[in-house]
Amino acid sequence: MTASSAFFNSKQDWLSHTLENASKALPQCRHRLPGGGELVQLGTGILQVSPPVDCQNTHQDAMMISAGVHGNETAPIEVLNQLVNELRSGALQPACPALLILGNPQAMVTGQRFIDANLNRLFSGAHRRDEVRQTPEAERAQQLEQLCQTFAEQTQARSLALSHYDLHTAIRSSQREKFALYAFVAGRQVPAEQCAFLLEADVHTLLLQHKAGTTFASFSSSALKAQSFTVELGQVKPFGQNDLSRFQGIHNALKRRLAGLPAPASAATAGEPAEMAIFQVVHEILNSGEDFQFHVPDDVANFTQYAPGTVIWEDSHQRYCVGERPEAIVFPNRDVPIGQRVGLLVSRLAV
Ligand SMILES: O=C(O)CCC(=O)N[C@@H](CCC(=O)O)C(=O)O
Ligand SMILES: [Zn+2]
Numbered sequence: 001m002t003a004s005s006a007f008f009n010s011k012q013d014w015l016s017h018t019l020e021n022a023s024k025a026l027p028q029c030r031h032r033l034p035g036g037g038e039l040v041q042l043g044t045g046i047l048q049v050s051p052p053v054d055c056q057n058t059h060q061d062a063m064m065i066s067a068g069v070h071g072n073e074t075a076p077i078e079v080l081n082q083l084v085n086e087l088r089s090g091a092l093q094p095a096c097p098a099l100l101i102l103g104n105p106q107a108m109v110t111g112q113r114f115i116d117a118n119l120n121r122l123f124s125g126a127h128r129r130d131e132v133r134q135t136p137e138a139e140r141a142q143q144l145e146q147l148c149q150t151f152a153e154q155t156q157a158r159s160l161a162l163s164h165y166d167l168h169t170a171i172r173s174s175q176r177e178k179f180a181l182y183a184f185v186a187g188r189q190v191p192a193e194q195c196a197f198l199l200e201a202d203v204h205t206l207l208l209q210h211k212a213g214t215t216f217a218s219f220s221s222s223a224l225k226a227q228s229f230t231v232e233l234g235q236v237k238p239f240g241q242n243d244l245s246r247f248q249g250i251h252n253a254l255k256r257r258l259a260g261l262p263a264p265a266s267a268a269t270a271g272e273p274a275e276m277a278i279f280q281v282v283h284e285i286l287n288s289g290e291d292f293q294f295h296v297p298d299d300v301a302n303f304t305q306y307a308p309g310t311v312i313w314e315d316s317h318q319r320y321c322v323g324e325r326p327e328a329i330v331f332p333n334r335d336v337p338i339g340q341r342v343g344l345l346v347s348r349l350a351v
Helices: 014-020 074-089 105-110 136-157 192-200 216-224 244-258
Strands: 029-032 038-043 046-050 061-067 098-102 161-170 179-182 205-208 227-235 277-286 304-306 311-314 319-321 327-330 341-348
Touching: 014 074, 014 098, 014 105, 038 074, 038 136, 046 136, 061 074, 061 136, 061 244, 074 098, 074 161, 074 227, 074 244, 098 136, 136 161, 136 216, 161 216, 192 227, 192 244, 216 227, 227 244, 277 327
Parallel strands: 061 098, 061 161, 161 227, 179 205, 205 277
Antiparallel strands: 029 038, 038 046, 046 098, 179 227, 277 341, 304 327, 311 319, 327 341
16 A cells, blocks of 8 residues: 555545544555645544644644544544644644544444443553453554553653543533543642633533543543543534534634634633533442442433432442532443443532
């Protein structure tokens, strides 16, 4: 295969090229951008954006932007593909080094959350566990960890601050349509400029994770020292059924960052705590085994509140009831393997 045929061409966009080659290991190849700089294909669905060498990176930052870690969460994939189209046409001239990732191309082809194992539980080395060995997701997690590690080393060598935005859509509807989860690192506080960026992207709710885990964002924050967020942008829909006008906020905010432009004037005050509703995790519900019973109905929306005393789950040993203050449910999903998360109970922080 020649370098040019391995790279998407003028008639094909990044997304269709990735879907077509989902099961292949594409070789590294380069594509010059019209205004300078280049796109480097590091693997299937993985592009490194390199600004022109003489470009002033006034913000001194770099980004990893991922989508499609769950293959059926299509809107953020389409947003990322739009950004690549704009880079290729010259409508977007890059000033910020970036790694753009379509997480699980094989699951994107089949329209599933995952093929054999949930990719977003396989980072921080969890891909080495026996029960996921040789699954497509374990191989992908290992590849992504390696490429992200190399990218992070390059950014550290240039003293660039690294941000990671892992873009998702949720299974359930949500009382708060867009929300971000801030990956846990002990002692860390959310920087005001990250809050301002999320608000610029129309994300007005932030959930502080309570412990490190095996998600992509947790890996990038713990192992690569990035400022990392899993960003939930709406509800899961198949390709072609998304109303992309609802994703304009994240598109415009990422485009602005990639172009190295200053934050809009409105963002100057937007980092104020009052603008962002901040929640913390009170309890993580885990599937404890065969006698586990989850009392939250399947059709409940994210952030639905439960009154003190409500029984949320029980098994033969214990029962969890809401504490003295109301608690809201996020990511309820009874259909997970034993030991995995069934949902989070969260409460709003007083400002
Ligand atoms: O709607 C759902 O139940 C899941 C949506 C989703 O994929 N969320 C991420 C959140 C990652 C985190 O907890 O930081 C996931 O479950 O992987
Ligand atoms: Zn997801």
